[in-house]
Amino acid sequence: MKKVAVIGCGPGGLAVAIRLAILKYEVEVFESNATPGGKINEFHSEGFRFDGGPSLFTLPSLIDELFELAGKNPKDYFNYQKLDEVCRYFWEDQTRLTVSADNQDFDNKVTQILKEKPGRILNYLNDSAFKYEILSGLFIHKSLHKLSTWLSKDAFCGYLNIFKMGIFGTFHGFNKQSFSNPKTVQMFNRYATYNGSSPYKTPATMSIIPHLEYNIGAFLPEKGMYHIADALHKLAVELGVKFHFNTKVERIIVENKLATAVKTSQGTVKNFDAVVSNMDVTPTYLKLMPDQKPPLKTLNQEKSGSGLIFYWGINREFKELGLHNILFSENYETEFEHQFEKKDIFTDPTIYINITSKIIASDAPAGSENWFVLINAPSNTGQNWETITQKTKKAILEKVKRTLHVDLEPHIVTERILDPVKIETNTSSSQGALYGNSSNNKYAAFLRHPNFSKDIQNLFFVGGSVHPGGGIPLAISSAKITSEFLARNLTHLNYIPN
Numbered sequence: 001m002k003k004v005a006v007i008g009c010g011p012g013g014l015a016v017a018i019r020l021a022i023l024k025y026e027v028e029v030f031e032s033n034a035t036p037g038g039k040i041n042e043f044h045s046e047g048f049r050f051d052g053g054p055s056l057f058t059l060p061s062l063i064d065e066l067f068e069l070a071g072k073n074p075k076d077y078f079n080y081q082k083l084d085e086v087c088r089y090f091w092e093d094q095t096r097l098t099v100s101a102d103n104q105d106f107d108n109k110v111t112q113i114l115k116e117k118p119g120r121i122l123n124y125l126n127d128s129a130f131k132y133e134i135l136s137g138l139f140i141h142k143s144l145h146k147l148s149t150w151l152s153k154d155a156f157c158g159y160l161n162i163f164k165m166g167i168f169g170t171f172h173g174f175n176k177q178s179f180s181n182p183k184t185v186q187m188f189n190r191y192a193t194y195n196g197s198s199p200y201k202t203p204a205t206m207s208i209i210p211h212l213e214y215n216i217g218a219f220l221p222e223k224g225m226y227h228i229a230d231a232l233h234k235l236a237v238e239l240g241v242k243f244h245f246n247t248k249v250e251r252i253i254v255e256n257k258l259a260t261a262v263k264t265s266q267g268t269v270k271n272f273d274a275v276v277s278n279m280d281v282t283p284t285y286l287k288l289m290p291d292q293k294p295p296l297k298t299l300n301q302e303k304s305g306s307g308l309i310f311y312w313g314i315n316r317e318f319k320e321l322g323l324h325n326i327l328f329s330e331n332y333e334t335e336f337e338h339q340f341e342k343k344d345i346f347t348d349p350t351i352y353i354n355i356t357s358k359i360i361a362s363d364a365p366a367g368s369e370n371w372f373v374l375i376n377a378p379s380n381t382g383q384n385w386e387t388i389t390q391k392t393k394k395a396i397l398e399k400v401k402r403t404l405h406v407d408l409e410p411h412i413v414t415e416r417i418l419d420p421v422k423i424e425t426n427t428s429s430s431q432g433a434l435y436g437n438s439s440n441n442k443y444a445a446f447l448r449h450p451n452f453s454k455d456i457q458n459l460f461f462v463g464g465s466v467h468p469g470g471g472i473p474l475a476i477s478s479a480k481i482t483s484e485f486l487a488r489n490l491t492h493l494n495y496i497p498n
């Protein structure tokens, strides 16, 4: 049996370990934290449960697929529900819009409240589905670094439709052409933040993202987001994957241009036929392989945005709020300028409030709510986060007062804060970015690191910092691409381990 080391068990690391175990490799996972999941994690505080990282779950079929590949019934491990309501939007002028999972209802509400022409939303979402059909085969499910991808049916379909798709400008430009009300434009511009970029810079191809949330659906795992990591870990263990927690990899040992061993905080483990890094690709090169030449052009690309998160236990209920809520900034463009140019947080930030206790009652004591409050933040470039955090907390409380007419501070009974520095410390993601490199330019997809090393034939990469990109669905997708490369490369490799 060939032996593979996987460094890290975020969603990409878990998915690749599962795929490789199914392919009959002997897999050992080295994880510096005490639990699986990476940025997907949870904690409890004074009767409240909080998901620490992701809160929005799309494309659950990618998770189900892993159980099915292993010959298991996903429902025996992992259950989730499709949400009837996608998001509640709030503006300071008291415009409020609750978007349901029914696209016709969404279209009717936008017509009625935001005075868009009837059918605009439906057209937009049909267009989003059309683009997804064409682009996902090429940019999400396959490697961009294989000639066969560019000669595939998906690619030819893309070449034929390239001018029809209207993808050459910015995402904001596309949304502005699609809608007349700046509030509708703002609602769709927000999807740029789903991969940590700015709608004013990222290309119009981002208009495929709403397809996931509206046409396919937004979902919530039965026990919260951590359930994803927990279920995948359980499956991996059943498939024979060996996990070493609290075991940080310090070096990848390379001999004769082959990765053969990992030096960890607990000692060196040898005789691997391949190594897969789920650690962010930048520190993988700079910290684990300081003797190898790093691909600096790729590693030095601008990082995606990060987040400043306040986990608040709130001792009252808010009937006007749902699971996902957005309180929009009055000046969205300035907000992104602060995030990506000034590397700061605007004084009127857009506030995302996620409250899982709205659906999972046990996540908060009776009569209380667990608020996960996320502000889009710049990646860490050495800012004074203590000052930014204090300033932002004040801005959030003031905005909640202006928008919901509530003085929130006296109702906060527990608090924990996560900033970009802590995100970097907890998961080694470069500059605390949530999604690897940013997609703030039209070549970003092509500038992501491939899922393999060009110099070391048995070294591979998986997860949000490499192709196809960040977010749970893409990290899971990368595992498929990575495991296929690994299986092929090892078959052709003339290397016989000791």
Ligand SMILES: Cc1cc2nc3c(=O)[nH]c(=O)nc-3n(C[C@H](O)[C@H](O)[C@H](O)COP(=O)(O)OP(=O)(O)OC[C@H]3O[C@@H](n4cnc5c(N)ncnc54)[C@H](O)[C@@H]3O)c2cc1C
Residues within 6 Å of the ligand: 007, 008, 009, 010, 011, 012, 013, 030, 031, 032, 033, 036, 037, 038, 039, 040, 052, 053, 054, 055, 056, 057, 058, 247, 248, 249, 250, 278, 279, 280, 307, 309, 423, 426, 427, 428, 429, 434, 435, 462, 463, 464, 465, 470, 471, 472, 473, 475
């Ligand atoms: C606050 C927040 C909100 C988010 N919201 C969403 C959302 O709503 N929806 C969504 O889809 N995505 C969201 N994301 C992004 C999503 O979490 C990431 O894109 C995804 O987790 C990346 O997965 P990954 O496989 O690259 O691994 P990561 O989750 O980055 O995990 C990497 C793992 O590798 C381990 N590791 C690193 N270095 C070493 C080493 N040297 N030795 C051993 N182990 C190591 C780390 O400890 C970690 O466990 C959010 C992220 C955060 C932080």
